[in-house]
Amino acid sequence: MKRDGVTGLTIGFQKDGFRWVKGFGLADVENKIPTKEESSYRMASVAKPMTAVGVLLLVEQGKIDLDAEVQKYVPYFPKKKHPVTIRQLLGHLGGISHYQNYDLEGHFKNYKNTRQAIKVFEDFDLVNEPGTRYSYTSYGYNLLGAVIEGASGKSYGEYMTENVWKPLGMNATMLDNPNKIIPNRVKGYRLINGNLANSEFIDISSRFAAGGIRSTVPDMLDFAKGMNEGKLLSDKMRSEMWTSQTARNGYNIGYGYG
Numbered sequence: 001m002k003r004d005g006v007t008g009l010t011i012g013f014q015k016d017g018f019r020w021v022k023g024f025g026l027a028d029v030e031n032k033i034p035t036k037e038e039s040s041y042r043m044a045s046v047a048k049p050m051t052a053v054g055v056l057l058l059v060e061q062g063k064i065d066l067d068a069e070v071q072k073y074v075p076y077f078p079k080k081k082h083p084v085t086i087r088q089l090l091g092h093l094g095g096i097s098h099y100q101n102y103d104l105e106g107h108f109k110n111y112k113n114t115r116q117a118i119k120v121f122e123d124f125d126l127v128n129e130p131g132t133r134y135s136y137t138s139y140g141y142n143l144l145g146a147v148i149e150g151a152s153g154k155s156y157g158e159y160m161t162e163n164v165w166k167p168l169g170m171n172a173t174m175l176d177n178p179n180k181i182i183p184n185r186v187k188g189y190r191l192i193n194g195n196l197a198n199s200e201f202i203d204i205s206s207r208f209a210a211g212g213i214r215s216t217v218p219d220m221l222d223f224a225k226g227m228n229e230g231k232l233l234s235d236k237m238r239s240e241m242w243t244s245q246t247a248r249n250g251y252n253i254g255y256g257y258g
Contacts, residue, residue: 052258073150095126138210145209168226
């Protein structure tokens with residue numbers, strides 16, 4: 001923490017029924033509020049495996065076909081030069097672009113709903129023919145969030161709360177919202193010329209299914225425990241999720257479904 005200028009963090013682990021979680025440093029430097037077990041952090045791309053689980057639950061219910069084109073569930077998403085499937089999106093094989101201009105796309109100040117979040121990248125060209133190459137993309141996972149909405153008839157946040165988070169006891173996990181009172185929310189910081197400063201305000205609603213979630217270390221441990229114990233997905237689907245996909249040339253990409 002001293003070396004990297006980290007203001008606060010929470011660490012936890014669990015093994016054989018034993019769990020340990022502890023906070024270190026400060027959640028709010030200005031007010032000298034310490035971090036704790038329940039401190040609420042932005043999860044960034046740890047949202048992606050949770051979104052994948054949400055998709056796969058709908059697959060097991062027969063509401064999503066892994067090999068269907070994305071437009072079956074998100075009809076407003078423009079057709080591309082090649083078809084893009086749900087399975088490909090889950091493995092970053094769909095050719096969907098990542099951020100193209102992060103100075104703009106990474107600094108939105110206002111709330112964006114799902115349609116507005118998809119609009120940010122819907123006109124970007126594919127970066128490669130789907131299935132041919134692994135290309136990491138947060139926008140592909142936003143598209144999967146829209147797929148969840150199209151297949152379930154619920155908003156992404158509602159669906160994930162009801163079907164993934166609450167069933168695993170992840171009651172502190174939610175979409176981040178600057179207007180909402182979120183218990184134990186930590187403040188964000190950055191270093192400017194080596195000096196600690198408050199983070200720039202960014203509304204991360206545009207990253208919803210790819211990186212718009214706020215959660216706690218105990219909730220993350222509950223997610224891992226629930227997945228390991230098969231509380232949500234069948235053993236067959238869980239095994240498939242954790243098996244690397246392959247590109248068309250047979251190359252093992254090292255990434256399963258989320």
